[in-house]
Amino acid sequence: MTDEEDFDRGVRAEIARAILERGAIPKVGEIARAQGRDRSEVEEAFARMIEGRVFIPRQRSLEILAYNPFCSEPTHFAVTAADRTWWAICAWDALGVPAALGVPGTIDARCADCTNAIRIEVGVDGKASAPDHTVMQVATPARDFWKNIYRT
């Protein structure tokens, strides 16, 4: 493992720790302070992770919008798990939040077609129960997911 890979792994561990312990996605400055490193070093790690599609940055910023499946701001996909409310940018990610935390969870969203409320219960094993006929529509072919991730 190169020094950069080792450093990036430490940054990812710090992000994971903040999510698990505080339920929050940290900013560059918080990670730099927590690890006793220069802000510029963490910015460089973030840039490498963005290039490697480890997370989705805020537009025109290095800061994290979504450390998928976790979104840093409220969305239409709320997930209750581990005694917190989490946010996800899409149904796929919402279904992944309990899995990433290793706990069961409850997703509250709205049908994109009729706007009816949808509640999905997800077990720790990933099995889900939902209202009859609930489906997930993916409109972008997989090969195009990252062409414009903000639309996908």
Added chain:
Amino acid sequence: MKVQVASILTIDQAARLGHAWYARKLAPDWRRHTPDEATALFARLGLDPEFWRVH
């Protein structure tokens, strides 16, 4: 030529996808799925191979 404009997943397929994709995201040794791993996962879930082709 038939062009598929969207992929519709059952809740079971979607839940299995979310679980498999993200279960290790916070693990210290997490890494991105390789294209081959992603392709194999999508196939196991019975997803349309052309729509879900990653490369």
